[in-house]
Amino acid sequence: MYEQLDTTFSALAHPARRAILTQLRAGEANVTTLAEPYGMSLPAISRHLKVLEGAGLIARTVNGRFHRCRLVPEAANEAGDWLQNHRRFWTDRLDSLADYVDKLNKDSQGDNDE
Amino acid sequence: MYEQLDTTFSALAHPARRAILTQLRAGEANVTTLAEPYGMSLPAISRHLKVLEGAGLIARTVNGRFHRCRLVPEAANEAGDWLQNHRRFWTDRLDSLADYVDKLNKDSQGDNDE
C-alpha cells in the first residue's frame, strides 16, 4: 500500500536524481545531455534515469538513437501531499500552542519561566 | 550542499519510519510503545529511530529508563519546499500549456489529431 511513496522518496534521496529532475524543468532532454553536468559515466546516469522512470517521475520517448526524457508532473503528488500533510499538522499544532501560551499569559500576568 | 535533503528523503523512504512519524503526531511516545504496531524487533525500531533522529525529524529526551520521542516540526521543511517547488513549476507549465492549447483550438477550429 505504501510502495509508491517508498519508491518516490528513495528516488528523490539521491542528489543526482533531484538535479536531473530540476534540469528537466527546462524542457525535454536526451540522456547524453542530462549526463553532461555530472562527473559521472553514462551507464551511471542511465541507471539513475531508470530509477526515476521506475518511480514514474520521468518518461521517455525513443526517437531514432535519441531517448528524449521528460518530467511526469503527477508523480510527485503523493509524496508532496504526504509532506504537506505532515507540515500542516504541525502548523495546526503550533497555532494551538500559540493560543495556549497566549491564554496562559492572559490568565497569570507575569513570572512563567522556562 | 544537498546532504540534508538526501538524509531527509531517504529517511522518509521507509514505510515504518513514515508510520512512526505519523504515530508521533498523536504526541510523544517511548521506544517500546512506538515498536508495538510493527511485527519487528526492538533493535530494528531502535535503528529506525536513529535514522529519523539523524535526519532531524525526531528528537528524544531520556527520562530514567524511558526514551521519550517527539517530532521536530521544522525538519521536513526543506524537503517539503523542494517538492512544492517542483509541483508549482508544473502547475505553472500546465497553465501555459492550457493557454497554448486553447489558442490552437481558437486559431484552427478542428482536426488536430495525435
Next chain:
DNA sequence: CGCATAGTTAACTAAGTCGTTAACTATGTA
C-alpha cells in the same frame, strides 16, 4: 560497407540497508 554516435547491459567492487538473535548497559524495584 565501415565508422561514429546514443544508449543499454553485463560483470564486478565497495559500501550501505534492513532484518535477525545474543549480549550488553542502565534504571527501577522487591
Next chain:
DNA sequence: TACATAGTTAACGACTTAGTTAACTATGCG
C-alpha cells in the same frame, strides 16, 4: 542483592545501491 524492564550495541546474513570499465545493440551517415 537479585530480578525485571527499557533500550542500545554487536555480529551476522541477505539484499540493494552506486559507481566503475568493457562489451554490446541500434541508428545515422559517408
